Every structure is written in C-alpha cells, then in structure tokens.
Amino acid sequence: MCSRVGGxxxxxxxxTRRTQEFGITLQIxxxxxxxxxxxxxxxxxxxxxxxxxxxxGTEARRAWRSAYVRSIVLGDAVCAALAAVIGYxxxxxxxxxxxxxxxxxxxxxxxxxxxxxxxxxTYEERYLWxxxxxxxxxxxxxxxxxxxxxxxxxxxxxxxxxxFVVVALPVATxxxxxxxxxxxxxxxxxxxxxxxxxxxxxxxxRGAVASLHAQLDRAAYHGYRVIGCCxxxxxxxxxxxxxxxxxxxxxxxxxxxxxRRYEVDTVAVMPCPELDGPELRRLGWALxxxxxxxxxxxxxxxxxxxxxxxxxxxxxPLLHVERPELRGVRRLGKSAVDAGLAVGALLVxxxxxxxxxxxxxxxxxxxxxxxxxxxxxxxxxxxMLKFRSMVTGADxxxxxxxxxxxxxxxxxxxxxxxxxTRIGRVxxxxxxxxxxxxxxxxxGDMSLVGPRPPLPSETERYGFDMRRRFLVKPGITGLWQxxxxxxxxxxDSVRIDVRYVENWSLSFDMMIxxxxxxxxxxxxxxx
Numbered sequence: 326m327c328s329r330v331g332g333x334x335x336x337x338x339x340x341t342r343r344t345q346e347f348g349i350t351l352q353i354x355x356x357x358x359x360x361x362x363x364x365x366x367x368x369x370x371x372x373x374x375x376x377x378x379x380x381x382g383t384e385a386r387r388a389w390r391s392a393y394v395r396s397i398v399l400g401d402a403v404c405a406a407l408a409a410v411i412g413y414x415x416x417x418x419x420x421x422x423x424x425x426x427x428x429x430x431x432x433x434x435x436x437x438x439x440x441x442x443x444x445x446x447t448y449e450e451r452y453l454w455x456x457x458x459x460x461x462x463x464x465x466x467x468x469x470x471x472x473x474x475x476x477x478x479x480x481x482x483x484x485x486x487x488x489f490v491v492v493a494l495p496v497a498t499x500x501x502x503x504x505x506x507x508x509x510x511x512x513x514x515x516x517x518x519x520x521x522x523x524x525x526x527x528x529x530x531r532g533a534v535a536s537l538h539a540q541l542d543r544a545a546y547h548g549y550r551v552i553g554c555c556x557x558x559x560x561x562x563x564x565x566x567x568x569x570x571x572x573x574x575x576x577x578x579x580x581x582x583x584x585r586r587y588e589v590d591t592v593a594v595m596p597c598p599e600l601d602g603p604e605l606r607r608l609g610w611a612l613x614x615x616x617x618x619x620x621x622x623x624x625x626x627x628x629x630x631x632x633x634x635x636x637x638x639x640x641x642p643l644l645h646v647e648r649p650e651l652r653g654v655r656r657l658g659k660s661a662v663d664a665g666l667a668v669g670a671l672l673v674x675x676x677x678x679x680x681x682x683x684x685x686x687x688x689x690x691x692x693x694x695x696x697x698x699x700x701x702x703x704x705x706x707x708x709m710l711k712f713r714s715m716v717t718g719a720d721x722x723x724x725x726x727x728x729x730x731x732x733x734x735x736x737x738x739x740x741x742x743x744x745x746t747r748i749g750r751v752x753x754x755x756x757x758x759x760x761x762x763x764x765x766x767x768x769g770d771m772s773l774v775g776p777r778p779p780l781p782s783e784t785e786r787y788g789f790d791m792r793r794r795f796l797v798k799p800g801i802t803g804l805w806q807x808x809x810x811x812x813x814x815x816x817d818s819v820r821i822d823v824r825y826v827e828n829w830s831l832s833f834d835m836m837i838x839x840x841x842x843x844x845x846x847x848x849x850x851x852x
Contacts, residue, residue, distance in 0.1 A: 383590050383616035389521055393512070394448055397505060398439065404500035405438035412493025431489070438497055441470035454512065455547055457832065460502055467498040513546035522550040523618075524587070527571070528580055529595025531556060535569045537595060537622060543817075549591060555580050557599060581611045593620045649827055651796050658831060663773050667766040678760055681712055681752065689746045691717035694761055699778040702798045707770040709778055710761035714749025715742070756845045762801045774834040775800025776822040794822045797829060807840040 409431040442448065445466025452458040471494050515521050525541070527534045534554045541549045554568060559576025566573055574583045577599050580592060592612060594600060600608065605621070612619050623633070623644055635642050671678070682693045695713040698706050745753065752758040765771040771778065778799035779787075804821040825833075 383523075383588055386523060386590060387616075390450055393453070393508075394450070397453075397508060398442075398448060400504045400508070401442055401501050402435045402439055404504055405435040405497045408493045408497035408500060409434040411496050412489045415492050416488040431493070434493060434497070437470060437474075438501075441466040441473075442501075445469065454509070457836065459505065459509075463501055463505065464498065467494060467501075470494065516548045517545045519550075522548045523590035525549040525551045525591040525593055526553050526555060526574060526580070526583055526587070526589050527551060527593045527595065528555040528577060528600070529597045529622075531568060533595035533597065533622075534571070537593060538569055538571060549593075552587060552589070553583070555583060557597070580608060581615070584612065584615050584617045589615075589617050591618045591620060593622060595622050649796075649829060651826075651829065655831070659772065659829075659834070660769070662831065662834075663766050666773055667763045671763050671767075674760060674763075677757075681757060681760070684748050685712055685714075685746075685752075688748045689713075689716065698781060699799065700781055700784050700795070701770055701778065702795060704784070704795050706781065707765070707768075709771070710764055712752055712758040712761060714746060714752045714758045715744040716746060756806075759801055766801065770798070772798040772800045773802065774825075774837050775803050776825060777803060777805050777818070788819075790823055791819050793826050796826055802841040803837060807837060807844045 413431045442463065445462045446452065447459060447462045447466055452462060471490070474490055474494075512521060527537050529537075534556065538551055538554075541547065541551055551571060553572040553574040555575050555577055556568065556573055557577055559573065559579060574587065577597070583589065584592060592608075594605065594608070609619055634645050634647070636645050637643075685693050691713055693713060695711045695715070696708045697711070699709040701707050749758070762771055766773060775798050776794040779794075784792075804825045805818060808817070808821055
C-alpha cells in the first residue's frame, strides 16, 4: 500500500532503483511514489510530490500472477497424485492383481483432477487472491468429478472400486484446499510487506475518497497500493495538491491522462453525480485502451456477498440488495449449529475447564466465575459468564481508574490493569476466560459468532447504526475478535459489528471461527 515508504514489489516483475533523498535510501518500484514528510493523520506521511518512474509498468507488476497460477496448478497435480496413492493403498494395499480399472483411475487421477479444476474455473485470476469463491469452486469441481466418475463407471460397467473413489477424492479435495490456503496466506503476508501490489487511483468526492482510502489501508493484504486521487476540483494552482495524505493527480475528467501518466493498474470510482451512467460508460471505454482495471464502488459499501446481485430491470442493470438472512430456517440452522458445536467444545475442553476453575480458586480469593449483565438480541439483558480474571469487586473500581484508559473512548480498557490477577493475565491473553460462555450459548443467550456483547451503560451511548447489532445474538467471537479486539477504535467497532449483521451466513461464521484460532494464539489486542 502507499502507506509504506519504499514498498518493494517482489517477484518476477521486480524492477527497482535506489534514490538518496534527505539522507534516506528508498526502494522505489515502477509507478511508485516518493514521500518525504513525517507521518501525519492516520499514520500516513504526506506527499511532497509524485514522480513517475519509467520501467516495465503494469505488465511487469502483474507478471507474478501467471507464476502464481502455475504454482497452484502444479500443487493441485501433486495433491491429486498423492491422494490417488493414498486411496489405492488404503483400499488394496500392495495387491494390484485384478484391479486394472482402479489402477488406471489412480494413474489418471492427476489429469482428471486438473481437468475438473479447469472446468470449475478455479484457475481464473478473478477468483484467486481473496474471497471464498476459489475454495467454493474447488469443492464444486470435486463434486462434479465424483459425479462424473460414478456415471461413467455405471454406464460403461467399469469395475472401479468404490472404496478407492470415496478415499481418493476427499483426500485430494482436502489437500488441494489446504495447499491453496497456505499459498494464499503467504501471498497476503507478502502484500502486507509491500510486495505483489497494484497501483491504484481513487476517483470521487473527498469524503468517499477518504473512506475508501482508509478501508484499503486496513486491508493491505488485498494488494491495492493507492498512489493518488482524482477529485472534482482537480489540481488547482492556488489549492491544495494533496488530500488525506494522497496527491491530487487530476480532476474527474482527467482520469485517462492520470492512468497513462502514472502507469496506473487500477481505477476505483466512488459514487458521484458527475460520473453518471453515460460518463462511466465512456470512462470504461477509454480505459480499455490501457492496462488499467476499473472498479466501481456501490453506495452501500458494507453489504457484500450473496445479498448483492445485478439484475436487469427495464433494460437497466440495477443493483439488488436482498434482506439480511436473520430469520426463518437459517436462524434455526445457526442455533442448531451453535448448540452442537458448543456441546462438542465443552466435552473436548472439560479437563481444561476444570483445571482453570481450580487455578482461579486457589490463586486468589473470590468465586470461580464472574457474572455480568450484558445486552443481547432485541435489547434483552442476560447474565454472561466468564472465569474470574480480576480481583473481587474489580467492576466497582472503574470510576477510580477511568482517567487512565487505553480503550476507545466508550469501552474501558487498560493494558496494564492492576485489577487483573496473575492467572487472569494468562487467561485473558489467550481468551481462556471466555470458555464459560459456551454455557450461555447452550442457554440461548449467545451465539458462537456474533457482535461483542455490550454492557447496558455502553448501549446508552449507541447511535442509530449501532442498534442494528441487536438483530442478532452476541457472540463469543466475531469480526471484532479477528480484527484487533481491544485495539479497535469505536468507529471501527461500529463498522465491524454492522458489517457482520448485514452479511451474516453460516459460511461467514465458519470463516470467523477458523480465523479466531489464529487471533487467539497471537493474542493481538487481548488485555
């Protein structure tokens, strides 16, 4: 991202040069920008100027993509071959006599697997890098191959052992998903470090530009490095040449010139009246003459996924926003999944549960559990359980300590809180104090995944948007847990909670549960 001074594009497209400015050596890639002022605002330095560095440009910056696709194709083939070997030896051992069709299927499996992945369009770049589409398409392609093998074996009366098929194909699916996930995580870490990025220009009004800029900064792993913006007033001789830490590269009518001048990879257009339907269409036609991609941001930026669809109405492609999935069968399904997983988690963690209870009881005076009134779905209060991690009566000490607050202005948090016990620091570091909330899930007060359960005193300060969170049960974990927890600002907490409510689905919950494990192990924002 542009927020990292001297970000280096690594990979096959790496073409850099060094420059010495103000005694600082910077690594600069084609189309990069140079900043010289100290950090301001949200931690981003201001630009003193923008320099176009001639080089291989967009084509070079995107050259890594083909290498990435080749690597996952090779990985898929290796996964399929390994799965075929595992499936064959699990079913037949070392006996190959009389199993010619199964042996042939095992030998051909890498080819069949790659063909299924290709038919399922799992190698198209639009589905890679981020999002769940890649993994969903792998599952669909695996199901398609399973159905095809079953139909062909039945139609041609081939003696392909069912035991081999039911072992090899699931193993190939799991290995492929795992390998692709690992490759994607490596890519995300590299992007956060400044590699494999694409230069981006944001077009629109100031408020919308600042909002998208902040969002792209938060999601650096997406790989969009913002180098500037185009505003309605453009670059005025007597006006500011930068906005929100970004250089103003031109006006709304100069986007094409900006793209060519700075070798821009991506143009992100925010909703604005100056760029209506005909103007956007002409801009799209103009950008076809370049290598730049065009991204259009809808006005409802927090609504994503299956709720949004483009449908033709009266000859116009209109954006339809479906109602959030908060009622009916899906809500019942979420409750059933919560109950089943909570029971399983309690059984698995029972020894740990008993050990923590004993440690809390023997290391400090007071009860094992801490009960606190929280606000749940529809604004109803309930008693939330936690292992006690502070001294008895800690909740009554907040007024004395509130002047020394590391929270976000609404929530009281303190990194070196004197109320926390020795065993409590360990419990809070790894969120083990929240294990008793599994009992709240079984009682129906909470969900495994949802917004953070607020205190009644917090809800008194809620605005209209924040009350949207009361449509669902609060959760033991949620987007706030995997996004920084106590390190989040109040505005970010509002945005994250509303985003979860607007886009809830079971698959979204499963993704959050998976990422929670990493967040808990790292302990980021836990205090």
